[in-house]
Amino acid sequence: MALTPAPSTTSPSSTSSPSTAAPDPAPAPGPQGAASLPGDRIASVRLSSVYLPLATPVSDAKVLTGVQAPMTEIALLFAEITTKDGHDGIGFSYTKRAGGPGQYAHAREIAPALLGEDPSDIGRLWTKLVWAGASVGRSGLATQAIAALDIALWDLKARRAGLPLAKLLGAHRDSVRCYNTSGGFLHVPIEQVLDNATAALERGIGGIKIKVGQPDTAADLRRLTAVREHLGDAVPLMVDANQQWDRPTARRMGRAMERFGLTWIEEPLDAYDAEGHAALTATLDTPIATGEMLAGVGEHMALIDARACDIIQPDAPRIGGITQFLKLAALADHHGLHLAPHFAMEIHLHLAAAYPLEPWVEHFEWLEPLFEDHLEIRDGRMYLSARPGLGITLSDRARAWTRESEEFRR
Template structure:
């Protein structure tokens, strides 16, 4: 059914974190602890009365830039048929082509793109996963939010216990501490605490050089990890490939890349066993689906990064059994919750993404633009 976009609302929302968060980038002096996350929400309205909701985000700097770019290019959608998502993505890219096809510009488009897919699924009366063609109605999940380096190991162990008791299936902890001995002691403590059969992953957040990654990677082999994440700089495809060939433990990366082309370099080099795209970072669902085709062709496992409200649907539609990263940080932004039990996130049958923006998120709005017909 032909429809027309009549208006959009863009909202910049600042989510305060309960505690300052530190991973290896903080311990090595590259970043300050993270105290908030900036979200860009897009609400797209049509003449038929439907509304689609999408979002993107930026940790630390970048939120205002995403909002400003979206506000500039979004008016080009007024009067367009929202069904033509791929064409509209291209139109928005070319509207801001002078600032590139990756990074903040396409991350700004991502929120709108997600809203258009949400809208399309709602029109069909289907969840987004069903619209895309789901392979499963639940996805394996692991927790990250309880394993950061700023927390003493006793708290990490307590967090792991609580996560597993809540139905989450695996535990990921941060490594990349300036002391390799500290890293190994923390991993050993968690492995002994959760047992040999519980899936355990580690994430170095790009903080090792090649020799260090090789040495610590070998030392980690005894713990039976599901993967070692971002052991090297995210753009070091050759280094990741060499590491993947030399270690038994799977290598995972991709979350920091901001385009399909950058992920293709990982795939082309055989740099990862597990690819970790982030739909809001690479330009939305339209681009994620392009990447998913490449990853499937390469027979890669997929473990999308963050934003589980979006990625649960995309992972459910990926042919090979994936993983989803669980973060509880985003809970205050939405009225709904994903169901978690038996180690898996279970998708609801609510149309679209199945989420609505909460009143609390509205209160955290720091900037807003209403485009086209009034709300």
């Protein structure tokens, strides 16, 4: 049967060129003969490019030092997969400042490879998608596009089982410690940072993270002093330098911040400086956390092999989805690392709940307008819901923010 994309739907401001017909899927190679077995099959894949506007331009250390412009929106790639038996799943990836059109374009090229496939064969399908775009590589934009599809397949599998994703994976807990980041960016005056911290704690969030890495390191210490005095010693407090410091500055600042009893210092150095992070980890009493900017399991392995952190911070949409996250989590657990996944709490709550050591999940309210269902937060923790899969449904606002959308059908 020939495969053709369903009619494309776009926002009034966007355009979309017609896509070519997708070829009939060939039987999967290998002795298993997976494609010849009876059972449910993927009937359609819908991709949507959604741009979430931020109420206020957001600045961290890289903005204050002129490396980046303030962030004004987040580009998201949504994948919605439906089977011939009527099961469905949703997944998403994202990017900030640049790359949204590229992720969407790559996903459009490879998504038809899923049609006619058994949605349960997630590991095999991840590999098939990688090879569908092999020339682009196995990290960065390519695997971030795959991530949306991979996450949708896991959501579908859990929904079909009638289980929250964490329960399908094998949960160690029904709730996870959570901390807020979105109230502590460097564009926010310190008085507002303190008010934001109070509001977060009153909402039930358990910890507060603020951004550091200003050109004037003394200003960082003044800001941190004010937050610690405001919170008291009992509230978990983290800082994030967003890769701003060189090695000498990171050592000096790490020592100066020991007195604040921080839960961790995040990204003190360039994300790929495993040797420098390892030296800090060995020298400082305060735990070192890093990993959010890395784009694959292999890149994280360099951190693990170098003993470059106490807390690893993978981002499932950035490293290729849940399939790859589970590989990394097994490695991290084997090496006794703690886990604090970056961003995308709607996904990472489930993955953190299935991690053996007590983890943290990062709270950003930014993505909440995209979904009809919101997470329960109380007593310092984020709770799994009873909803199957990821437990999320796209909101009308998310549909309205869609710039391009295309559906491929069997």
